[in-house]
Amino acid sequence: MDTYREPARELPVSHDVDVVVAGGGTAGTAAAVCAARLGLSVVMVEQTAIPGGMVTHVTHWLSDFANKGGFAREFIEHLQGSGICQWPYHNLFQTTLYLDELVHASGVRHLYLARAAAPMRDENGQVCGLVVESKSGRHAVRAKVVIDATGDGDVAALAGATFAVGRESDGACQSISLSHLLTNYTGPAMGNPDFLALLDRAAAAAGNGYRIPYDRARVQTLAGTRQCIWNGTPHVCGHDPLDAASLSDALVALRRQCREFHDTLKHHTEEFAHIEFGPIAGLPGVRESRRIRCDEAVNYADASGGCRRPGGLFLVTQAIDIHKCREGEPDIYVEKIKPYHIPYGALLPQGVENLLVVGRCIGGDHQALASYRIIADCFAMGEAAAIAARLAVKGRCSPRAIPGERVAAEMACLGYEQ
Ligand SMILES: Cc1cc2nc3c(=O)[nH]c(=O)nc-3n(C[C@H](O)[C@H](O)[C@H](O)COP(=O)(O)OP(=O)(O)OC[C@H]3O[C@@H](n4cnc5c(N)ncnc54)[C@H](O)[C@@H]3O)c2cc1C
Numbered sequence: 203m204d205t206y207r208e209p210a211r212e213l214p215v216s217h218d219v220d221v222v223v224a225g226g227g228t229a230g231t232a233a234a235v236c237a238a239r240l241g242l243s244v245v246m247v248e249q250t251a252i253p254g255g256m257v258t259h260v261t262h263w264l265s266d267f268a269n270k271g272g273f274a275r276e277f278i279e280h281l282q283g284s285g286i287c288q289w290p291y292h293n294l295f296q297t298t299l300y301l302d303e304l305v306h307a308s309g310v311r312h313l314y315l316a317r318a319a320a321p322m323r324d325e326n327g328q329v330c331g332l333v334v335e336s337k338s339g340r341h342a343v344r345a346k347v348v349i350d351a352t353g354d355g356d357v358a359a360l361a362g363a364t365f366a367v368g369r370e371s372d373g374a375c376q377s378i379s380l381s382h383l384l385t386n387y388t389g390p391a392m393g394n395p396d397f398l399a400l401l402d403r404a405a406a407a408a409g410n411g412y413r414i415p416y417d418r419a420r421v422q423t424l425a426g427t428r429q430c431i432w433n434g435t436p437h438v439c440g441h442d443p444l445d446a447a448s449l450s451d452a453l454v455a456l457r458r459q460c461r462e463f464h465d466t467l468k469h470h471t472e473e474f475a476h477i478e479f480g481p482i483a484g485l486p487g488v489r490e491s492r493r494i495r496c497d498e499a500v501n502y503a504d505a506s507g508g509c510r511r512p513g514g515l516f517l518v519t520q521a522i523d524i525h526k527c528r529e530g531e532p533d534i535y536v537e538k539i540k541p542y543h544i545p546y547g548a549l550l551p552q553g554v555e556n557l558l559v560v561g562r563c564i565g566g567d568h569q570a571l572a573s574y575r576i577i578a579d580c581f582a583m584g585e586a587a588a589i590a591a592r593l594a595v596k597g598r599c600s601p602r603a604i605p606g607e608r609v610a611a612e613m614a615c616l617g618y619e620q
Contacts, residue, residue, distance in 0.1 A: 226305075232273045242592055246310050262424060265520060271617020286426065358554065400473065401419075437456075497547035
C-alpha cells in the first residue's frame with residue numbers, strides 16, 4: 203500500500219482533566235454525566251453534533267430498564283414523567299434536549315463535532331489522554347482515565363488492544379440500519395401482518411418488484427406525535443462498519459431504501475397517499491463492529507446459562523436478537539436468555555492501562571453482544587466506568603487495580619439488581 207509519513211508536530215493541550223470520554227453516545231453520555239456528578243473533571247468528545255448516539259439517532263424503543271438503578275432509572279423516570287416516553291417508545295428529538303440538560307447541569311465539558319483521533323501517551327507509553335480533531339484543529343486532552351465509548355472501540359484499538367469483529371465463523375456483522383420519519387400520516391396504527399400485506403399489494407400495484415428489507419415492520423407513530431411514522435425498515439448486509447468507503451456505500455443504499463419505502467407507500471396505497479418524506483438520521487445504526495479483548499468476556503454460554511460472577515456489576519435480561527449478517531438469512535433471530543452478569547473485567551482492555559471500554563465494544567462474543575448491547579445495559583456500563591474512574595483517580599492508580607467487587611457494591615447501592 204502507498205504510504206505517507208505524517209510530520210511530527212507539537213499539539214496544544216487544550217484540557218487537563220480527570221476523565222476524558224471518547225464518544226458521547228449511549229454509554230458515553232452516562233459515563234460522562236455520572237463521572238462529573240462524582241466530582242471528577244470531565245471532557246466528553248463526540249463526533250456528531252448531539253449527545254446520545256443510538257439513543258438519539260436510531261432507537262425509539264426502550265427495554266431492559268426494569269432491574270436497573272442509578273442513571274438508567276433516572277433517565278426512564280424522567281422520560282416517562284415528562285411524556286417524552288410512552289412506554290416502551292420514546293421521542294428521540296426530545297430526548298436529545300434532555301441529555302443536553304443533563305450534560306450541562308453535571309458540568310461535563312462537551313466537545314461536539316470533535317473526533318477522538320488517537321490515544322495520548324506519556325513518557326512510559328501509557329495512555330494519558332486523547333488526541334482530538336475538531337474545528338479548533340488537532341489538540342490534546344490530558345486525562346488520568348480515558349473511557350472509550352465510541353461503540354467501535356476506536357481508542358482501545360488505536361492503543362494496541364486486540365479485538366474480534368463480527369460472527370466467529372466468518373467475521374460477518376449484523377445488518378446496518380438507518381432510521382427515518384414519514385410525516386403527515388393520518389391513518390391508524392397497523393400490526394406487522396396487516397402492514398406486510400398492504401406493502402405486498404402496493405408492490406404488486408407498482409410492478410417494480412419492491413421487497414421490504416426488514417419483515418418485522420409495522421406502522422408505529424413516533425412517541426408524542428400524531429402524524430409521524432417511524433421507519434426502521436432500511437437494512438443492509440455485507441458492509442464493513444470499520445471501512446470508511448464501505449460504510450459510506452451502506453449509507454447511500456440505506457437512504458435509497460428510505461425513498462423506495464416512501465414512494466411505494468405514497469404512490470400505491472390509499473392509506474399513505476398524503477405522507478411526506480421526513481428527516482433521515484445522521485448516524486447509521488451499526489449493531490456490531492469491534493469487540494475488544496478484555497480481562498473477562500461475556501459469552502453465549504453466560505447468557506444462555508444465566509452466569510453470575512463475583513463482582514458482577516448488573517444483570518442483563520434482554521433476549522439475544524441477531525439481525526441477519528448475510529442476505530438469505532432470517533431477518534432476525536431471537537433466543538431467550540437467563541439474566542446474567544456483566545463483570546467489571548469486561549470493561550478492561552487487555553494490556554492497556556488507564557483505559558476502560560463501555561457500550562457494545564466490551565469483551566464478549568457475537569451472540570452475547572446481541573443481548574447486552576441494549577440501551578439500558580450500555581447506560582449501566584457507563585455508570586460503572588464512572589465509579590471505577592473515581593476510585594482510580596482517588597487511588598492514583600489504573601482502573602485495573604480497582605476490585606470489581608467495589609464497583610459492584612456501589613452499583614448495588616444505586617439500585618442495580620445483582
Ligand atoms: C438499528 C439499531 C436498532 C436498535 N434497537 C434497539 C432498541 O430498540 N432498543 C434498545 O434498547 N437498543 C437498541 N439497539 C441497541 C442500542 O441502541 C445500541 O447498541 C447502544 O445504544 C450502543 O451504545 P454505545 O454507547 O455502545 O454506542 P453509540 O450509542 O453508538 O455511541 C457511540 C458514540 O460515539 C461516537 N463516536 C464514534 N467514534 C467516535 C470517535 N472516534 N470520536 C468521537 N466520537 C465517536 C458516535 O458518534 C456515537 O455518538 C439498536 C441498535 C441499532 C444499531
